[in-house]
Amino acid sequence: MLTVIRLGRDDAAVLVEGARQAAVDLGIPMSIAVTDESGHLIMFEQMDGAKVSSIATAIDKAFTGAAARKGTHIYNQLCVPGEPTFGIHNTNGGRFSVIGGGLPVVVDDQVVGGIGISSGTAGEDLEVAQAAVNHFMKFHADRG
Amino acid sequence: MLTVIRLGRDDAAVLVEGARQAAVDLGIPMSIAVTDESGHLIMFEQMDGAKVSSIATAIDKAFTGAAARKGTHIYNQLCVPGEPTFGIHNTNGGRFSVIGGGLPVVVDDQVVGGIGISSGTAGEDLEVAQAAVNHFMKFHADRG
Amino acid sequence: MLTVIRLGRDDAAVLVEGARQAAVDLGIPMSIAVTDESGHLIMFEQMDGAKVSSIATAIDKAFTGAAARKGTHIYNQLCVPGEPTFGIHNTNGGRFSVIGGGLPVVVDDQVVGGIGISSGTAGEDLEVAQAAVNHFMKFHADRG
């Protein structure tokens, strides 16, 4: 038997709070998705004004961050024609995101979930995702 | 009528065993999939710690190795924009993998199945897939 | 943070072994699938002679046993037109199985995975799935 730690509801709420604050600071309403370590959605928030097409994208980014355990922006650089990992964006029923803004959430060297942000540029989405993770890590550290 | 030879359950187990050993040697837990010559899944094993996103990828690589009868790394080099084969990764409902780690299994010059490995880099995945095929060929030769 | 226990590779192998023995006793080659508690495939075996159409069905039954935490035969009786749960077979992209032969695997009152069996009648599939779970529980109890 394996023992796994994963984000719970309250952890997800901290991540969403961190993402929302960063999105407000940036002035871009975002789609915000959080998954557990298996890639299943555990929290989602569509900020007023976020794009409809970003709902699915944010969920896919969070899935990829958790399930593939790397930032989606890293896969963006790997998924270039002629490079060995090209085509990975087609896997998992097309849900594997290679657009920046998806990150794994790591606690004690274990991936415990994923966060995905969408509605801005890939760079803005990544900035907000990273801010959410930083907010979560600080909260987590403060609680010991 | 056509007569076809294909991997059975025991053959698949030898391939999975060979892949597992190579993955352990490499220190990377892998998703391991084996299909028959028609591309249908006949055995799958998720090593403890392999990536969730690699489950579907390994199955697709094995499908492609069997069904297209080439290593998926070969298609990787063919599937480049501007080249005649670009777009093949979109075929078969997106299941056609162009990421290294999928190989046909060939006996007596006939493709009898496919193996697909995922969780490492494309190069590591190919290395483990090739080790599995070598293990199977040695086992097959030893049995006469 | 949540702590979760789930089936690992060796646990899945015990379930597959139990299923295979029961299938041999029954004289029906079966498709055998095991998922972790999140519904992700961790082991699959196609016994020689099992049906091609049972590959996906077994995987879906195991997914449902784990993810919905009930035997698929229970949903069969609930998924009748006019009853409140009718339509559940269409959910999760059609992967929610309401055909007997899928069971949750429960340890210490927690669902730790799912098993799905297909190729016989729904009753035969359930019989084999239950035998696999019994085999696993005995193995688990013996190990303390």
Place this chain on the structure above:
Amino acid sequence: MLTVIRLGRDDAAVLVEGARQAAVDLGIPMSIAVTDESGHLIMFEQMDGAKVSSIATAIDKAFTGAAARKGTHIYNQLCVPGEPTFGIHNTNGGRFSVIGGGLPVVVDDQVVGGIGISSGTAGEDLEVAQAAVNHFMKFHADRG
């Protein structure tokens, strides 16, 4: 290793010929599909005037006849709400047909392929599929 016999191109042509003759006799232009024993399409003919929506249906019926090894009309009677096999029409990505007109093709007690007919009523489709199989079996017997 397993040895399998399956329909080849010339066998499929005999099945299509038998189906076409029966369809002409019945006065209904039909979609005619033949798969190998793994459920993969090996021949298809759209008679002039056959329905567009029957192309996919005929292919799915042939897939089911081969892959599930029973006539699709038999599954029609099993796939009734409250019965244990209800829901099977949702499996295999919705490709599992429970509408009469799909049959396995059996030689020497082995399923070697499937045939699927569509554009008439389920009863007419089954009649044409059965005529095709009869034509094939007679042809096969004559050739010894």
